[in-house]
Amino acid sequence: MSESPVPLICSRFHRAVELIGKRWTGAILRVLQGRRARFNAIASSIPDMSDRMLAERLRELEHEGIVARIVIPETPVRVEYELTEKGRALDETFCAIAQWAEAWDHAGPTPARAAETGT
Numbered sequence: 001m002s003e004s005p006v007p008l009i010c011s012r013f014h015r016a017v018e019l020i021g022k023r024w025t026g027a028i029l030r031v032l033q034g035r036r037a038r039f040n041a042i043a044s045s046i047p048d049m050s051d052r053m054l055a056e057r058l059r060e061l062e063h064e065g066i067v068a069r070i071v072i073p074e075t076p077v078r079v080e081y082e083l084t085e086k087g088r089a090l091d092e093t094f095c096a097i098a099q100w101a102e103a104w105d106h107a108g109p110t111p112a113r114a115a116e117t118g119t
Contacts, residue, residue: 019060019064020090022057022060023053024046024049024053024054024057025057025060025061026094026097027045027046027049028042028046028054028057028058028061028067029061029066029067029083029087029090029094030094030098031045031046032067032081032082032083032087033083033091033094034091035082036070036080036081036082037080037081037082038078038079038080038081039051039054039055039058039079039081042054042058042081058081061087062081064086065084065086065087066083066084066086066087066090067081067082067083067084067087068081068082068083068084069081070082
């Protein structure tokens with residue numbers, strides 16, 4: 001019996017997974033689902049993430065057209081972030097990931113993860 005060949009990974013798929021799979025990116029997108037938020041509101045929603053990292057990730061997401069930076073000309077100037085249409089297109093994906101996490105992550109660490117963390 002011959003094994004079926006392993007399919008090649010599409011470069012677009014790989015790029016998309018690398019983009020949304022970067023550390024903190026998924027959390028930022030989850031915070032912005034369905035609402036605009038100011039920098040400090042995003043930062044307070046994601047414990048342990050530095051302001052520098054948040055600013056870097058927001059710039060990357062803005063550059064990719066996933067997040068829009070909205071400047072509100074008040075005194076003082078207010079800046080808010082929201083998902084673009086391209087970013088909102090990820091809503092279904094992130095809801096599916098959240099459902100998967102709720103269904104499967106409550107069981108605790110897997111034996112391999114337990115060995116890695118010493119738990």
